[in-house]
Amino acid sequence: MSMKPLEFDRRYGELDQVISAYVGQPADDTPERPGQALTAYLRHTWHTRPWALSLAEQQLRTYAQNPPGRLRLRLGEFYPVPDIGLPEAEIQDRLVLLADHIKQSVEEGQVPPPVAVPETHWEWHARFPELGQFLGGWFSQDMPDEFDDHDAAVRDYAGSVDPTLVARLVGELRELLALGLEEVDYAVGIAELGMEVDPPAPYAPSAWLAVVAGLLAGSRPEYG
Known part of the structure; x- marks a missing residue:
């Protein structure tokens, strides 16, 4: 049975926001720095919904630690991560990397400065x-x-x-x-x-x- 909206939001709502920020953008994050898509997400969220960053970090890490099987994905019981140009085998490690960057941003107060022109498709629509x-x-x-x-x-x-x-x-x-x-x-x-x-x-x-x-x-x- 497919998840109801409230259950989806509780488990995957902010994870979905992070992944959506990558649509049309390269997954170019490295262990040293977040890429353009994650930077756009961090910038907008810091300045509009800073409390959501902890949810994103938690949901990314939880999903990476407990990836769903194919059957449960087909049944709609889990969030299917959209194709962001990465091999399936790399998705879990990528989600952990994103969670680590968000955690570092929060714990060290690394807030991307505002920009006049949104830098990604997601950021235009979020703003x-x-x-x-x-x-x-x-x-x-x-x-x-x-x-x-x-x-x-x-x-x-x-x-x-x-x-x-x-x-x-x-x-x-x-x-x-x-x-x-x-x-x-x-x-x-x-x-x-x-x-x-x-x-x-x-x-x-x-x-x-x-x-x-x-x-x-x-x-x-x-x-x-």
């Missing part, structure tokens, strides 16, 4: 979760078939989600714009967050994000 929902859900490659134009998609979002989420998105947009990035970094960011169409002419990515923030800040959603 701007509602923006990822908005761009990935309303501005996929199907957007031109579903809406007359970009403004129509924005209005559909504003009228179909809870006002709290609209406010959260406005905050994330303003946070992103306040970073003052180069246009190429904004273009990379909105692509990482799921946008598969170009901003409408003549807007550059940052200018269009500013327009969206203004539209949503003045909207009166019809949710509910």
